[in-house]
Amino acid sequence: MTLTYSYFPGCSSEATGKAYDISTRAVCDKLDIELKELPDWNCCGSTSYFSIRELESFGVSARNLAIAQEVGGMDLVATCSACYTILAKTNRYFAEDPVLHETINEALEAAGRTYDGNVNVRHILDVIVNDLGCETVAEKVTRRMTKLRVAPYYGCQATRPKGTFDDPEFPTSLDHLLEAIGAEPIYYPVKTKCCGGMLMMTQEDAALRLCHELLKCAQDNGADVIVTTCPLCEMNVEAYQKMVNKAYGTSFNIPVMYFTQLLGYALGVDSKALALQMQIVPVENVLAKVPA
Amino acid sequence: MADEKIAVYFCDCGTNIAGKVDVGEVVKWAAEQPNVTVAREYKYMCSDPGQDLIKTDIKELGVTRVVVAACSPTMHEPTFRKAAADGGLNPFLLQMANVREHCSWVTEDPVEATEKAKRILSAQIHRLPFNEALQPIEVPVNPDVMVVGAGIAGIEAALKLADAGKKVFVVERDPSIGGHMAMFDKTFPTLDCSACILTPKMSALGKHPNITLMAYSEVTEVSGYVGNFKVKVRKKARYVDTDKCTGCAACTEACVVQKVRSEFDVGLGYRPAIYIPFPQAVPLKATIDPAKCLTLSKGKCAKQSCVPACGPGAIDFEQQDEQVELDVGAIIMATGFELFDCKREARYGYGRLANVITSLEFERLSNASGPTGGHIVMKNGEAPKSVAILHCVGSRDENYQEFCSRVCCMYSLKFAHLIKEHLPETEVYELYIDMRAYGKGYEEFYKRLMDEGVHFIRGRAAEVSDVAIAPEEEGRLVVKAEDTLLGIMRRLPVDMVILSAGLSPRRDAKEVAQTFGFGCSANGFYLERHPKLEPASTMTDGVFLAGACQYPKDIPDAVAQAGAAAAGALTFVNNPTVKVEPTISYIDPEKCSGCHICVGLCPHAAIQFNAEKEVAEVIEAACKGCGVCVAACGSNVPQQRGYLDKQIFAEIEGALAL
Numbered sequence: 001m002t003l004t005y006s007y008f009p010g011c012s013s014e015a016t017g018k019a020y021d022i023s024t025r026a027v028c029d030k031l032d033i034e035l036k037e038l039p040d041w042n043c044c045g046s047t048s049y050f051s052i053r054e055l056e057s058f059g060v061s062a063r064n065l066a067i068a069q070e071v072g073g074m075d076l077v078a079t080c081s082a083c084y085t086i087l088a089k090t091n092r093y094f095a096e097d098p099v100l101h102e103t104i105n106e107a108l109e110a111a112g113r114t115y116d117g118n119v120n121v122r123h124i125l126d127v128i129v130n131d132l133g134c135e136t137v138a139e140k141v142t143r144r145m146t147k148l149r150v151a152p153y154y155g156c157q158a159t160r161p162k163g164t165f166d167d168p169e170f171p172t173s174l175d176h177l178l179e180a181i182g183a184e185p186i187y188y189p190v191k192t193k194c195c196g197g198m199l200m201m202t203q204e205d206a207a208l209r210l211c212h213e214l215l216k217c218a219q220d221n222g223a224d225v226i227v228t229t230c231p232l233c234e235m236n237v238e239a240y241q242k243m244v245n246k247a248y249g250t251s252f253n254i255p256v257m258y259f260t261q262l263l264g265y266a267l268g269v270d271s272k273a274l275a276l277q278m279q280i281v282p283v284e285n286v287l288a289k290v291p292a
Numbered sequence: 293m294a295d296e297k298i299a300v301y302f303c304d305c306g307t308n309i310a311g312k313v314d315v316g317e318v319v320k321w322a323a324e325q326p327n328v329t330v331a332r333e334y335k336y337m338c339s340d341p342g343q344d345l346i347k348t349d350i351k352e353l354g355v356t357r358v359v360v361a362a363c364s365p366t367m368h369e370p371t372f373r374k375a376a377a378d379g380g381l382n383p384f385l386l387q388m389a390n391v392r393e394h395c396s397w398v399t400e401d402p403v404e405a406t407e408k409a410k411r412i413l414s415a416q417i418h419r420l421p422f423n424e425a426l427q428p429i430e431v432p433v434n435p436d437v438m439v440v441g442a443g444i445a446g447i448e449a450a451l452k453l454a455d456a457g458k459k460v461f462v463v464e465r466d467p468s469i470g471g472h473m474a475m476f477d478k479t480f481p482t483l484d485c486s487a488c489i490l491t492p493k494m495s496a497l498g499k500h501p502n503i504t505l506m507a508y509s510e511v512t513e514v515s516g517y518v519g520n521f522k523v524k525v526r527k528k529a530r531y532v533d534t535d536k537c538t539g540c541a542a543c544t545e546a547c548v549v550q551k552v553r554s555e556f557d558v559g560l561g562y563r564p565a566i567y568i569p570f571p572q573a574v575p576l577k578a579t580i581d582p583a584k585c586l587t588l589s590k591g592k593c594a595k596q597s598c599v600p601a602c603g604p605g606a607i608d609f610e611q612q613d614e615q616v617e618l619d620v621g622a623i624i625m626a627t628g629f630e631l632f633d634c635k636r637e638a639r640y641g642y643g644r645l646a647n648v649i650t651s652l653e654f655e656r657l658s659n660a661s662g663p664t665g666g667h668i669v670m671k672n673g674e675a676p677k678s679v680a681i682l683h684c685v686g687s688r689d690e691n692y693q694e695f696c697s698r699v700c701c702m703y704s705l706k707f708a709h710l711i712k713e714h715l716p717e718t719e720v721y722e723l724y725i726d727m728r729a730y731g732k733g734y735e736e737f738y739k740r741l742m743d744e745g746v747h748f749i750r751g752r753a754a755e756v757s758d759v760a761i762a763p764e765e766e767g768r769l770v771v772k773a774e775d776t777l778l779g780i781m782r783r784l785p786v787d788m789v790i791l792s793a794g795l796s797p798r799r800d801a802k803e804v805a806q807t808f809g810f811g812c813s814a815n816g817f818y819l820e821r822h823p824k825l826e827p828a829s830t831m832t833d834g835v836f837l838a839g840a841c842q843y844p845k846d847i848p849d850a851v852a853q854a855g856a857a858a859a860g861a862l863t864f865v866n867n868p869t870v871k872v873e874p875t876i877s878y879i880d881p882e883k884c885s886g887c888h889i890c891v892g893l894c895p896h897a898a899i900q901f902n903a904e905k906e907v908a909e910v911i912e913a914a915c916k917g918c919g920v921c922v923a924a925c926g927s928n929v930p931q932q933r934g935y936l937d938k939q940i941f942a943e944i945e946g947a948l949a950l
Contacts, residue, residue: 170638189641189759217759 003131005122006068006076007035010044010083010231017080017231019275023260024079024124026274030267031132031140035077038067044083045090048198058100059107061090066108066115075120077127079260081157081230088121088164123158125229125259126165129173134180142268144182145290150262151188151223152178153214155195155233168192174229174259181266186221190214195236205247211236212244215252224286227259234258238280255283296421297329299355300413301345303337303362305392312396314406318361321410325417329353338368343375350379357420361389361413366831382425384874384934387416411947418946422939428871431913433519434621435865438463440511443471444847445839446626447493448854449861453624454502456862461618462497463525464507466555468573470494471628475556475652477659477666479847480706481737487661491572498574506616507575514808515896517916518834519621519870527614531580531588532566536606539576541568546601548593552584554663557656561663566598566607570661578606622834622861625818626854627804629840632686632693632793640685640756640791646671647769648756648789651703658710668714676787678719679711680771682753687794688725695815697794697844701728704792705737708746721747721784723773731846749784750777756789795844808835817843828856836860875934876915877922881907883929890921890930 013021028035043049045061065087068076078084094101094117105114128137152174159171166173169192175185193214196207214237218226228234238256245251257279264274265287276283300322304310315333322331330349334342337360349355358381360372365388373383391409399405435458439450442464450460462469474494476486497503506525513524532543547564554563556570563569565584568576586593587609599607631652634642642648647670649657660666670676681704687697701724708720722741727748729738742748751773760766764785771784797816798804805812810830811819818841821829828836836857839850864870879890879899884907891899891908898914899921901907910921910930921930931937 167638170644189644189757213759213761216761 002032002034004034004036004074005127006071006074007037008041008064008076008078008083009037010078010080012080012231016235019278020079020231020258020260022275023258023264026269027260027264027267030269031137033127033132038064040067044086046082046086050086058090058093059104061086062104062108062115063113065090065119066113068119069115075122077122077124079124081123081155082232084121084123085157091117091121125158125174129177130165134176137177138180141181141266143266143290145262145266146182148183148290149186149222149224150178150183151218151226152185152191153188153226153228153233154191155228155230156192158229159192181263186223188217188221190217195233197232200236200240207236208240208244208247211240212248215241215244215254218254219252223254224289225255225257225283227257227262229259241281253281255279255281255286257283296327296357297353297355298327298357298359298417298420299349300328300331301337301360302333303360304333304335305362306335309392309396312399312402312405313391313409314402317406318409318413322413327421328417329355337362338371346372346375347379350376350381356385357423358386359389359413359416359420360386361391361409363392364390384426385423387420389413389416411950414949415943415946418949419939419943422936422942426874426933429874429912430869430871431519433865433867433870434619436461436620437622437624437861437865438523438618438620439624439626441625441627442469443626443628443839444473444490445850445854447497448851449624449626449838449858450497450503451493451500452855452858453861454500458502458865460503461620462503462505463509463511465510467508467579468569469497469507473847474570476655478706478710480702481733487572494572494574505575508579511807517872518864520913521620521623521834523618523620525616525618527616529611529613530577531607531609531611532578533606533608534575534577536604537577538604539568542601543578543598543607544568546597548595548597549584549586552581557663558652560653560656621865623808624836624838624857624861625808625841626838627798627841629795629844630798632796634685634791634793636692637685640682642791645756645758645769647787648791651790651792654707654790668711670788675715676718678786679788679790680721680723680784680786681707681790681792683724683792684752685791685793693794693796693815696728699844699846700792700794702734702846705741707790708741709744712744719747721749721786723749723751723753723771725752749773749775749782751775795840808832810835817841828853828860834864873917875932876912876917877910877930877932879908879910879930881905883927884908885927889924889926893920893924895920
């Protein structure tokens with residue numbers, strides 16, 4: 001049976017996180033999950049927007065939810081953890097604050113829209129692990145990722161603040177998914193630690209320190225590769241390794257992938273269709289470890 | 293009926309009612325209602341002068357019916373009924389109109405509140421002419437008492453009652469009495485040895501001629517009412533004949549299964565499959581764990597070495613659970629607490645990081661009779677050079693339990709002292725939100741610990757991690773916290789972390805409460821009758837509360853409440869009879885068709901079928917006045933006194949009359 005969802009790609013899917021979007025679509029195709037891209041979607045309202053102009057941020061976020069409501073009948077799936085968090089947060093605030101809900105609806109009405117607060121917001125990891133199930137995934141694996149030691153990096157937002165589909169502090173769903181494709185999830189106690197996020201633009205020292213901790217822990221525990229569930233995590237942990245090395249005198253060169261890329265590879269999807277060539281730290285050597 | 297003289301009293305309750313309801317207007321309106329002879333406002337009706345108003349009006353104005361518009365009847369109905377009776381009126385000719393909980397406290401708009409007060413009052417004014425004089429039913433009281441749970445609170449309550457000459461049944465779920473206190477090392481702030489002050493009481497209970505101890509037993513069913521409870525108890529099979537067992541422990545040494553995690557040592561030590569939980573156990577009898585015993589779980593044990601080891605031949609693999617029925621007049625609940633499950637707080641790594649332990653584990657670790665013989669050591673057997681104690685784990689936390697568990701600050705201080713005593717060179721860090729040293733000698737103990745060189749850091753720990761980012765952190769635990777006094781983030785590398793876990797209600801507290809006919813508070817602990825004035829009573833007459841089953845308590849508070857509960861029980865069972873509310877059901881034998889429907893439905897087995905007359909009959913002493921038979925009868929025959937159809941309908945008419 002095909003599972004069908006509204007799909008919110010988010011801004012990064014058209015820029016730095018292209019590989020996440022491409023691999024997600026390819027994986028879902030393989031897993032018989034139908035993603036219907038939300039028509040005319042806009043910025044999710046996340047990150048800096050939210051910190052500076054909260055009300056407008058809710059408005060921007062709610063417009064997406066209003067469109068999902070118009071499309072109707074499906075959960076709204078986000079890949080980016082920031083998109084997921086802000087869309088879910090808008091739902092929660094609407095439920096708790098009727099005045100805010102009314103204010104935002106007034107704004108939406110100016111554009112001929114309205115939002116009741118009833119669209120379920122989901123993370124793609126949640127959908128694959130809980131709607132489809134690790135067992136179903138395991139059945140479809142054609143290349144078992146045997147011997148591949150993977151650091152499951154959830155990032156700070158996928159399970160926070162209240163842990164809707166997994167424990168907020170020490171989640172395990174990605175670990176289980178990795179086991180399902182035959183890989184070995186390593187002990188990775190920093191799995192929900194911050195990657196530095198937007199601080200990479202404003203407080204580089206702090207962000208590099210956080211990335212250093214994530215990379216060091218992966219290396220200390222013998223990871224071949226780090227997989228992430230968020231485009232911002234992916235970029236910070238992968239693209240800034242040289243700067244971390246410079247600041248800390250280290251020599252990290254650890255491949256970092258979206259979990260959908262690794263999953264797609266295990267499902268037999270072609271490397272190109274997973275945009276593996278887009279990774280900054282080459283992943284080919286790591287994947288070569290896997291017995292054919 | 294038309295010539296009833298109704299007196300209306302409207303209580304201001306200070307500003308509780310008068311602050312919202314226009315009392316003057318309501319009283320003026322009431323005075324004009326049919327049958328109302330007099331309507332008065334008074335500041336506090338429950339005061340003596342307030343009650344005197346009722347008495348005087350009955351005598352001087354010939355009042356025949358009374359309505360008091362005030363608080364909930366659960367609060368003061370007995371007060372006003374007594375006043376009416378003192379004035380010479382049958383107390384059941386008085387009705388309460390609840391204009392506080394049902395009106396002034398829950399209505400925002402004063403105009404609406406005033407209108408609502410009138411409706412509530414009108415309902416009772418319409419009802420009263422239909423009220424009938426009722427006589428309380430007096431039933432004999434069984435003077436025996438049951439105590440459920442035998443930690444320090446249950447033990448104390450049982451001893452008090454037994455010393456007062458009452459026969460007491462003590463039902464304890466575990467193989468031995470003693471509860472949590474038996475597991476502790478020292479007690480704060482006096483540093484008395486916990487076992488040394490507890491075990492004399494345990495053995496006194498075991499030997500007391502007035503006490504029947506039923507350990508390893510559980511209450512399965514409770515029926516009846518104050519003075520006459522019927523209790524079913526399941527005595528779990530020990531697979532050991534306790535009459536023969538001498539507690540010599542030879543069987544425990546002989547058992548081939550030695551590595552079962554000991555409940556008493558919270559999993560830090562081991563016990564055999566046949567075991568005595570600890571050397572001072574009462575009763576000192578062996579118990580076979582049926583899940584671990586090879587004979588009982590697998591059907592075969594090659595050696596069955598316990599059998600020959602037992603001189604008196606007490607081992608009995610065929611033993612079955614036993615059902616016992618008890619009749620008691622009062623019940624004391626002392627079922628205690630559970631430690632908060634620290635695994636739920638994943639960021640502290642309990643269950644994942646070896647040297648993160650719970651407070652109860654530390655109690656066993658520092659205890660001379662514990663698994664390490666009292667040596668405070670890490671999992672590798674070495675003494676820790678630094679220890680962090682994290683306060684408020686699971687307490688004062690909106691994610692888990694909002695309440696303060698009250699004992700953790702103090703036992704954390706005690707831990708720090710014990711560590712310093714055992715290992716003077718070890719650094720100890722206390723990470724706290726606020727220090728709550730509220731009891732006698734507690735603040736002084738806190739001061740003493742500061743002088744002993746313990747580091748106090750004001751800040752809730754954010755995380756316990758094994759990820760090192762500095763050389764001094766390698767191979768150790770790192771506690772991250774915001775030091776809110778210094779205004780900085782800290783990383784504390786330590787060897788051991790103790791989680792000062794909060795106290796949680798027992799997992800099955802709700803079901804147990806239901807079995808006994810009372811409820812639980814929002815936080816899951818047993819609900820007391822009144823939070824200030826009756827903290828040791830429940831809403832069920834004759835059932836009392838003692839110890840941490842009501843709310844987290846330290847030992848002195850638990851003992852004090854146990855005394856209060858015992859005194860409460862005595863006030864019932866010391867009387868030869870008890871008056872039961874006469875608002876029970878009756879069945880007119882002329883009208884009953886003998887269909888049996890009510891007989892099967894009565895939840896209290898209070899209806900029996902008279903085969904000779906072919907009618908159903910209510911057993912007055914057993915009826916609780918729940919009304920099930922009234923609603924169930926197809927011919928509308930059972931009627932509940934005080935809640936007759938005509939009374940209810942008049943009440944509805946009154947409420948809708950405005």
